[in-house]
Amino acid sequence: xxxxxxxxxxxxxxxxxxxxxxxxxxxxxxxxxxxxxxxxxxxxxxxxxxxxxxxxxxxxxxxxxxxxxxxxxxxxxxxxxxxxxxxxxxxxxxxxxxxxxxxxxxxxxxxxxxxxxxxxxxxxxxxxxxxxxxxxxxxxxxxxxxxxxxxxxxxxxxxxxxxxxxxxxxxxxxxxxxxxxxxxxxxxxxxxxxxxxxxxxxxxxxxxxxxxxxxxxxxxxxxxxxxxxxxxxxxxxxxxxxxxxxxxxxxxxxxxxxxxxxxxxxxxxxxxxxxxxxxxxxxxxxxxxxxxxxxxxxxxxxxxxxxxxxxxxxxxxxxxxxxxxxxxxxxxxxxxxxxxxxxxxxxxxxxxxxxxxxxxxxxxxxxxxxxxxxxxxxxxxxxxxxxxxxxxxxxxxxxxxxxxxxxxxxxxxxxxxxxxxxxxxxxxxx
Ligand code: PLP
Numbered sequence: 001x002x003x004x005x006x007x008x009x010x011x012x013x014x015x016x017x018x019x020x021x022x023x024x025x026x027x028x029x030x031x032x033x034x035x036x037x038x039x040x041x042x043x044x045x046x047x048x049x050x051x052x053x054x055x056x057x058x059x060x061x062x063x064x065x066x067x068x069x070x071x072x073x074x075x076x077x078x079x080x081x082x083x084x085x086x087x088x089x090x091x092x093x094x095x096x097x098x099x100x101x102x103x104x105x106x107x108x109x110x111x112x113x114x115x116x117x118x119x120x121x122x123x124x125x126x127x128x129x130x131x132x133x134x135x136x137x138x139x140x141x142x143x144x145x146x147x148x149x150x151x152x153x154x155x156x157x158x159x160x161x162x163x164x165x166x167x168x169x170x171x172x173x174x175x176x177x178x179x180x181x182x183x184x185x186x187x188x189x190x191x192x193x194x195x196x197x198x199x200x201x202x203x204x205x206x207x208x209x210x211x212x213x214x215x216x217x218x219x220x221x222x223x224x225x226x227x228x229x230x231x232x233x234x235x236x237x238x239x240x241x242x243x244x245x246x247x248x249x250x251x252x253x254x255x256x257x258x259x260x261x262x263x264x265x266x267x268x269x270x271x272x273x274x275x276x277x278x279x280x281x282x283x284x285x286x287x288x289x290x291x292x293x294x295x296x297x298x299x300x301x302x303x304x305x306x307x308x309x310x311x312x313x314x315x316x317x318x319x320x321x322x323x324x325x326x327x328x329x330x331x332x333x334x335x336x337x338x339x340x341x342x343x344x345x346x347x348x349x350x351x352x353x354x355x356x357x358x359x360x361x362x363x364x365x366x367x368x369x370x371x372x373x374x375x376x377x378x379x380x381x382x383x384x385x386x387x388x389x390x391x392x393x394x395x396x397x398x399x400x401x402x403x404x405x406x407x408x409x410x411x412x413x414x415x416x417x418x419x420x421x422x423x424x425x426x427x428x429x430x
Contacts, residue, residue: 001390003037005050010035024159025062028397030378031385036397042069045409047394055394056413060404063242063267066327066356067313068408074271077312081304088304094311095302101314102269102277105249108259112279113288114302118241118266119147121276122204124288124296125262126151129202129235131294132284139193139203141184142166143212143370143400146204146239146264155181157211161374162398184209185217185369187224194228202235202262207252210242210402213359213373214352219256226258235284241266241276242402247355248324249317268317271309274300323407327356330414331405334358337418345425348377356405360384360421362428373400384424391420 013020021027021036028036037049045068047057057069067074081094099112115121126138126149138151143166145158153160153168154176160166167176180197182189184205194200207222209215229236238260240251245268248254253263262280269275279285287294317323335353338360342349348364361367362380381399388395393416395403 001053002051003035003049003053006038007035009038009050024163025396025398025401030162030399031397032382033386033397037389037394044068044070045406045413053392055389055392056409056416058388058393058395058403058405058417060406061267061272062401063246063404064270064272065404065406066246066268066323067271067316068406069272071313071316071408073316074309074312077308078271078273078305081308084304086303086305087300089299092302092304092307094304094307098269098302098307098311098314099279101311101318102265102279105245105314105318106251106253106263106279108253108261108281109263109279110282111285112277113285113296114307115276115278115296116274116298116300116303116306117147118239118264118276119149120298120301121241121264121266121278122146122152122237122239123149124294125237125264125278126202126204127296128284128287128294129237129262131287131292132235133201133233135199135201135233137178137180137197137199138201139180139182139190141205141209142181143184143373144204144206144209144239145211146206147241150175151179152204154179157209157370157400159398161212161400183369184212184215185221187221190225191228194232194234200232200234202237203229204237204239206239206242207256207258208243208247208354208357210357210359211400212370213361213367213376213400214354214357214402215368215373216352216354217252219258222252222256222258226260235262236260237262237264239264242357243355245269245314245317246357246404249321268313269310270306271313273306273309274303275306275310324355327405327407327409330409331356331358334405334414334417338421341418341422341425345422345429347425347428348380349425349428357402358405359399359402361399380428383427387424387427388417388420391416391423393417393420
């Protein structure tokens with residue numbers, strides 16, 4: 001496969017952009033590749049690079065592309081909006097429409113604030129939780145990722161795990177001290193911590209973690225987390241930036257029937273354009289400026305283009321519930337067939353999945369914890385990445401991320417993925 005143009009662009013990029021990429025998860029070092037492929041365009045389930053190679057896209061922009069790239073109706077909505085101007089520094093009617101639409105899907109959200117990214121939404125949620133409770137510390141879980149604000153970059157997942165620095169430099173000791181990290185899934189540790197530490201403002205959690213690879217959370221664990229926190233003056237924050245509108249219209253909370261106090265959203269609510277949002281109980285959200293004194297703002301928060309794309313995307317999902325059936329079924333079928341291949345070739349691989357998200361881990365046993373994920377075989381993952389790429393499929397360039405199945409992935413795409421998997425297992429089995 002010829003990727004000379006990507007290579008040339010990367011040589012240039014390195015000179016003007018750190019590492020040649022604007023987000024570390026786009027780099028290919030962790031899968032033993034010298035340079036990433038540079039994407040020229042996307043259409044439906046496919047991406048095309050600067051050398052005109054075509055790939056079945058399993059990254060889906062890390063989540064937003066539930067309808068694939070440039071879904072015609074979303075594109076039309078954006079084009080209509082573009083004609084009217086792109087940012088005004090004043091409110092628009094459509095922001096209200098999007099807030100109402102989100103509320104109609106997430107009953108736990110009484111009020112919603114839009115941001116430009118999931119990072120900002122998570123950062124502001126923590127701030128408002130501190131103001132609401134009058135307490136300082138936060139609890140997060142190792143391997144969960146909530147964007148790149150200082151207090152949430154402690155023992156974080158995603159790119160931090162990929163590049164083996166779970167904490168970022170440049171964060172003060174004071175900030176780190178106020179973030180307590182606990183192993184995901186270990187309820188006893190949470191219980192002990194809540195008994196001994198009384199200055200906890202919030203517990204923030206990815207209900208289905210997707211940033212240490214996908215972890216299949218047990219519902220009972222989340223129920224117990226909800227219950228114990230209800231008894232204290234602590235805000236429970238569900239980070240549904242990935243899972244919101246992905247695993248169901250109402251996210252994980254709808255499927256499990258577990259209601260957080262605040263929810264963080266992003267990705268799909270902007271239909272592929274920059275966005276984030278956080279919302280929840282009125283009494284918490286009304287502490288935000290200009291009603292209360294918790295400051296949160298943004299020049300491009302709720303910008304008309306993202307809002308138009310978000311309204312169109314969510315409306316399509318809401319009016320066509322068969323979309324969820326389609327993507328969930330497609331994923332389940334794919335995972336079943338991958339499992340058959342794993343058996344056939346007797347390779348140390350295992351798949352976790354939930355809805356239309358899945359991760360293939362190279363390990364003998366089921367992956368249930370961050371430690372399990374870290375112990376999976378990185379070399380085999382690199383062979384997998386490489387083989388898939390050679391066969392025209394782009395999968396996450398890290399063993400710690402999820403694959404995303406979209407509505408427009410065709411049967412042919414699924415067959416292609418399975419062929420790539422089979423070729424990978426043939427190599428590994430040798
Ligand atoms: N929360 C979760 C669960 C995420 O996966 C991400 C990004 O991948 C974020 C928050 C941060 O969102 P953004 O990249 O839009 O800042």
